[in-house]
Amino acid sequence: MPPAANRPRPTAFSSIAIELNAVLVALIDEQPQVLTLEDGALLPSGPFEGDHPTLQTGLRAWVERQTHHPLGYVEQLYTFADRSRAAATSGRRIVSISYLGLTRELIDKEGAAAGEHEPGWQSWYRYFPWEDWRGGAPVSLARQVMPRLRRWIDAASDTADRRQRRQRVEINFAEASWNEDLVLQRYELLHEAGLVPEAGGRRPVANPLPGGVIGAPMHYDHRRILATGIARLRAKIKYRPVVFELMPPGFTLGQLQLAVEALAGRPLHKQNFRRLIDQQGLVEETGAVSAETGGRPAKLYRFRREILLERAVAGTKLPLSRTV
Amino acid sequence: MPPAANRPRPTAFSSIAIELNAVLVALIDEQPQVLTLEDGALLPSGPFEGDHPTLQTGLRAWVERQTHHPLGYVEQLYTFADRSRAAATSGRRIVSISYLGLTRELIDKEGAAAGEHEPGWQSWYRYFPWEDWRGGAPVSLARQVMPRLRRWIDAASDTADRRQRRQRVEINFAEASWNEDLVLQRYELLHEAGLVPEAGGRRPVANPLPGGVIGAPMHYDHRRILATGIARLRAKIKYRPVVFELMPPGFTLGQLQLAVEALAGRPLHKQNFRRLIDQQGLVEETGAVSAETGGRPAKLYRFRREILLERAVAGTKLPLSRTV
DNA sequence: TCAAAAGTGTTATCCTTACACCCATGT
DNA sequence: ACATGGGTGTAAGGATAACACTTTTGA
Numbered sequence: 001m002p003p004a005a006n007r008p009r010p011t012a013f014s015s016i017a018i019e020l021n022a023v024l025v026a027l028i029d030e031q032p033q034v035l036t037l038e039d040g041a042l043l044p045s046g047p048f049e050g051d052h053p054t055l056q057t058g059l060r061a062w063v064e065r066q067t068h069h070p071l072g073y074v075e076q077l078y079t080f081a082d083r084s085r086a087a088a089t090s091g092r093r094i095v096s097i098s099y100l101g102l103t104r105e106l107i108d109k110e111g112a113a114a115g116e117h118e119p120g121w122q123s124w125y126r127y128f129p130w131e132d133w134r135g136g137a138p139v140s141l142a143r144q145v146m147p148r149l150r151r152w153i154d155a156a157s158d159t160a161d162r163r164q165r166r167q168r169v170e171i172n173f174a175e176a177s178w179n180e181d182l183v184l185q186r187y188e189l190l191h192e193a194g195l196v197p198e199a200g201g202r203r204p205v206a207n208p209l210p211g212g213v214i215g216a217p218m219h220y221d222h223r224r225i226l227a228t229g230i231a232r233l234r235a236k237i238k239y240r241p242v243v244f245e246l247m248p249p250g251f252t253l254g255q256l257q258l259a260v261e262a263l264a265g266r267p268l269h270k271q272n273f274r275r276l277i278d279q280q281g282l283v284e285e286t287g288a289v290s291a292e293t294g295g296r297p298a299k300l301y302r303f304r305r306e307i308l309l310e311r312a313v314a315g316t317k318l319p320l321s322r323t324v
Numbered sequence: 325m326p327p328a329a330n331r332p333r334p335t336a337f338s339s340i341a342i343e344l345n346a347v348l349v350a351l352i353d354e355q356p357q358v359l360t361l362e363d364g365a366l367l368p369s370g371p372f373e374g375d376h377p378t379l380q381t382g383l384r385a386w387v388e389r390q391t392h393h394p395l396g397y398v399e400q401l402y403t404f405a406d407r408s409r410a411a412a413t414s415g416r417r418i419v420s421i422s423y424l425g426l427t428r429e430l431i432d433k434e435g436a437a438a439g440e441h442e443p444g445w446q447s448w449y450r451y452f453p454w455e456d457w458r459g460g461a462p463v464s465l466a467r468q469v470m471p472r473l474r475r476w477i478d479a480a481s482d483t484a485d486r487r488q489r490r491q492r493v494e495i496n497f498a499e500a501s502w503n504e505d506l507v508l509q510r511y512e513l514l515h516e517a518g519l520v521p522e523a524g525g526r527r528p529v530a531n532p533l534p535g536g537v538i539g540a541p542m543h544y545d546h547r548r549i550l551a552t553g554i555a556r557l558r559a560k561i562k563y564r565p566v567v568f569e570l571m572p573p574g575f576t577l578g579q580l581q582l583a584v585e586a587l588a589g590r591p592l593h594k595q596n597f598r599r600l601i602d603q604q605g606l607v608e609e610t611g612a613v614s615a616e617t618g619g620r621p622a623k624l625y626r627f628r629r630e631i632l633l634e635r636a637v638a639g640t641k642l643p644l645s646r647t648v
Numbered sequence: 649t650c651a652a653a654a655g656t657g658t659t660a661t662c663c664t665t666a667c668a669c670c671c672a673t674g675t
Numbered sequence: 676a677c678a679t680g681g682g683t684g685t686a687a688g689g690a691t692a693a694c695a696c697t698t699t700t701g702a
Binding site for chain 2: 016048052055078079081082093095164167168171309
């Protein structure tokens with residue numbers, strides 16, 4: 001076998017910009033919030049310079065430089081490079097690698113540049129009002145989203161197409177069988193239907209309907225990246241103990257439930273939530289109780305960090321044989 | 325708000341090569357096989373040129389050019405850019421975006437370049453022999469992997485470190501609670517322990533133990549990418565009907581079970597597997613029966629493609645309330 | 649007739665869902 | 676006293692895991 005250097009390897013020396021995007025999430029005032037720039041129109045992003053050993057260290061470097069705060073849990077989301085959706089205004093091609101970051105503490109605003117670029121937290125439901133089912137079905141769904149989707153269905157060119165559209169809407173938006181994990185799928189469908197045209201760098205949509213925008217827009221495809229992050233997080237809290245990355249060191253079970261509800265965007269069953277938590281052995285009592293918001297004082301709990309080492313997490317759906 | 329072109333946007337015009345890698349999987353002779361180059365030492369990879377509208381079309385373009393065969397199911401895996409693991413030999417920085425592709429049919433070898441670059445299929449268990457539990461615990465696990473991992477544990481600098489190592493090995497490699505989804509975690513642990521040094525472009529490992537390589541090596545970090553693909557696929561077959569992308573149009577339930585077993589790397593319980601399949605309504609009888617390998621003739625089934633539109637797939641683990 | 653694989657039926661167990669209820673505190 | 680949230684017990688239903696058994700072919 002020839003040495004590595006001699007082997008031909010089909011790689012292009014492309015003049016393409018590589019950008020790192022971050023969906024930084026924190027729970028503030030029982031709301032899932034996202035760090036943004038420019039009044040909520042932009043996710044923080046930075047260049048990937050070749051001088052970092054890994055992508056993640058590159059990300060951590062500029063996020064911490066920009067926010068003066070160490071980053072906790074970080075995971076890669078997706079790599080986008082759609083020509084039409086990223087940077088149509090500049091002629092330059094951009095590959096954007098996005099990350100999800102969870103933080104427990106507030107980002108120090110002092111260190112950041114003042115003025116237009118000042119970072120700020122925004123509730124993610126500002127961008128996706130139809131995703132917040134904590135108080136029942138969101139009004140914007142019935143009032144705005146569904147009527148426009150129905151018009152989009154009717155605008156199909158032929159019956160086969162119309163049937164297809166109806167079926168897709170039914171799967172993703174049916175109230176009776178709402179699946180909170182489909183954040184990205186729903187956003188992509190709305191985008192395809194021309195209902196979420198973005199502020200900058202978007203291709204003119206195929207079917208621009210009157211009535212315009214639903215939910216706050218963002219520049220480039222940042223709202224799509226945000227949708228990816230929310231979808232990932234909602235799926236993940238179901239099989240990995242990531243909520244605790246967003247919680248303070250001590251918390252009540254009620255606070256924990258509110259946190260999960262904020263992320264999942266729907267109310268949970270109190271008693272069963274509690275049973276689920278303790279039968280998984282995720283938390284332990286600190287011994288203290290909280291002086292709180294009315295009602296009986298609640299025990300404080302802390303996350304058992306050890307279990308990150310103890311568990312490998314299952315994930316079964318196959319009828320496994322015991323005769324291995 | 326200023327127009328998009330005026331807004332400063334922190335992107336670097338990096339001179340970094342962008343590469344697309346493909347883990348192309350097919351089921352051949354009841355084995356999960358992967359398309360490779362150079363006698364199995366390399367995954368097919370190609371450049372991302374800026375002239376494609378999306379990353380996926382870029383990938384499809386060169387894969388189809390190289391193999392003269394249309395690509396079916398495709399999904400993005402991960403983006404790596406570790407300096408130490410990708411291309412240490414050349415000085416150039418490479419960002420490699422990897423994809424998983426599933427194909428039902430053989431790739432046409434005629435169209436490909438002859439000689440050293442001729443593509444060929446390899447069983448993926450050639451690279452990860454410890455992952456094949458279809459015939460019970462693989463011998464290489466007890467004979468090779470575990471003894472070396474134990475030496476790695478003993479080689480820890482202090483007791484805390486030793487305890488940590490023991491725990492990680494226990495979680496990922498314990499026979500009693502083997503989790504077939506942890507392919508990537510296990511590979512990364514073996515890599516960290518210096519047990520899977522790769523042929524080219526790898527940083528000299530911290531703890532090179534005698535006894536050398538376990539499983540067939542690959543160049544660069546391609547084995548890591550392959551591990552990512554296998555892990556993703558094993559996890560995915562549990563909640564999405566992707567196996568059918570690998571099956572012929574008509575198949576028996578026995579063949580289907582063998583296919584899932586090949587991917588999951590472990591034997592399944594026949595009766596329960598059948599119940600699971602038909603209670604999910606995934607398949608329907610074609611009416612035909614197969615002339616087969618001995619024993620009673622089996623009914624042939626086909627995948628109900630419609631269900632891809634009918635279902636949104638659940639994925640619950642939270643105690644949801646009905647009082648929405 | 650026997651091996652080999654297909655195919656059917658039934659039972660025990662666990663987990664999820666749901667309901668009903670009591671407890672401790674502030675106002 | 677009563678509103679408010681904390682906290683506990685238990686029953687019904689469904690899904691999984693396991694077992695036992697019959698059927699149909701080829702050699």
